[in-house]
Amino acid sequence: METLRLGSRGAQVEELQQILLTLGYYEGKIDGIYGHQTQGAVMKFQKQFGLVPDGIVGPKTYEMLQPFLLGYTTHIIGQGDTLYKIAKQYHTTVAKIVTANPGLNPFMLSIGTQIIVPYSMEVVPMTISYTYEILERNILGLKKRYPFLKVDTIGKSIEGKNLYRIQLGAGPKHVSYNGSHHANEWITSPLLMKWIERIAEAYSQQGAIRGYNIENLWNQATIDIIPMVNPDGVNLVINGVSPANPYYQQLIQQNNGRTDFSNWKANIVGVDLNRNYPAAWEEYKQLEKELGITGPGPELYGGPAPESEPETKAMADYTRTHPFLLVLAYHTQGEVIFWQFKDFRPPQSLEIAKQFSKVSGYEIAEPALYQSYAGYKDWFIQDFIKPGYTIEAGRGVNPLPIIQLPQMYDQNEELLILAAILPNN
Ligand SMILES: [Zn+2]
Known part of the structure; x- marks a missing residue:
């Protein structure tokens, strides 16, 4: 972590402001600018936690903030501890502690045992730029709270x-959802992460969401989520590029000399990952020229060959080795649902699209010419003849402002449940 102080800017400052606000130390805007109000909030926090109140977030202050950023702390059981007492001490609930510690017998706590204590607040923030580092921290935080979640990796970025x-x-219907193929559509990552959090929470409490019993969902379906297919690109859009980055020169050049990468959809070497799958890729290369794309850049360059990029190769290999009944690829352009590729009409595909449309309010659409080649869902439909969808969430210029996230979440919460329930085995 970088040291933050008066004058610092960026996603890490947003994250700091967000956590200080949640904890009640900060009352200002989440703007990523470390001003006097942020400094004052840091000093209050530091005083409270016995640190030197210098208003600078260095290693010691980070260490104290870390449990709050992760959403849990650890506690060593002492003489006379009960779960109720511990829950009260950390302002949380017994239920949360029980969920996070599956082997723990609440009636036989043994002194000296370390347990996980989740805080009452939610883990996934909905108000800040969502970098790869925040994703990673949220995954760790959710896994600790909800140990029944399975987490692994399908590959690595460049x-x-x-x-x-x-x-x-843990059910027989295996489906897969992904977000952030496109770098400046990173809002789809916290969208999927928030859904994971809400489903896991409901499952742990035998609860329901929008009338769906989540334990039933759990027994019917296995849902894989790849929340960030293009992490290098996401961080490029949010943080820009440092001159120390080996791709610095190349990126600035590909971005026509600009240091603002908010228009960037591609991966770190300028390949548009959603034009890099083997679905009419050669045809697309013809069209690419007509679109005026001559090489690597912010968007629409399909790469030197299908699956040339480690990110698409990982996605394709992973998809080939799992018999998914349905896939969703999340993007952000105009609140529409794409369900077709060429003349392929997988069984159930349109019916399911209609259900999605009903619950989200998004329209079923025909893709524009440049949208209809070499994408993940195109390839999935072509190779497996199963329902595959691009869900274009949100409206406006990418990257969409994070303020759209709560509404976007509302529109997609039920759709994400239906995608696991509707496909036939
Ligand atoms: Zn997109």
């Missing part, structure tokens, strides 16, 4: 970041 998979459920 810069060596993990392509995480989170798995929910």
Whole structure:
């Protein structure tokens, strides 16, 4: 972690402001600008936690913030401890502690045992730029709270970041959802992460969401989620690129000299990952020229060959080795649902699209010409003849403002449940 102080800017400052706000130390805006109000909040926090109140977030302050960023702390059981007492001490609930510690017998606590204590607040923030680092921290935090979640990786990005998979459920209907193929559509990552959190929470409490019993969902379906297919690109859009990055020169050049990468959809070497799958890829290369794309850049460059990129190769290999009944690829352009590829009409595909449309309010649409080649869902439909969808969430210019996330979540919560229930075995 970088040291943060007066004058610092960026996603880490947003994260700091967000957590200080949640904890009640900060009352300002989440704007990513470390001003006097942020400094004052840091000093209050530091005083409260016995640190030197210098208003600078260095290693010691980070260490104290870390449990809150993760959403849990650890507690060593002492003489006279009960779960009720511990829950009260940390302002949380007994139910949360029980969920996070599956082997623990609440009536026979043994002194000296370390347990996980989740805080009452939710883990996945909905108000800040969602970098790869925040994703990673949230995955760790959710896994500790909900140990029944399965977490692994399906590969790595060019810069060596993990392509995480989170798995929910244990039923026979295996489906897969992904987000952030496109870098400046990163809002789809916290969308999927928030859904994981809400489903896991409901499952742990034998609860329901929108009338769906989540334990039933769990027994019917196995849901794989790849929340961030293009982590290098996401961080590029959010953080920009440092001159120390080996791709610095190349990226600036590909971005026509600009240091603002908010228009960037591609991966770190300028390949549009959603034009890099083997679905009419050669045809697309013809069209690419007509679109004026001559090489790597912010968007629409399909790469030197299908699956040339480690991110698409990982996605394709992973998809080939799991017999998914349905896939969803999340993007952000205009609140529409794409369900077709060429003349392929997988059974159930349109019926399910209609259900999605009903619960989300998104329209079923015909893709524009440049949208109808070499995408993940195109390839999935072509190779497996099963329902595959691109869900274009949100409206406006990418990257969509994070303020759209709560509404976007509302529109997609039921759709994400239906996608696991509707496909036939
Ligand atoms: Zn997209």
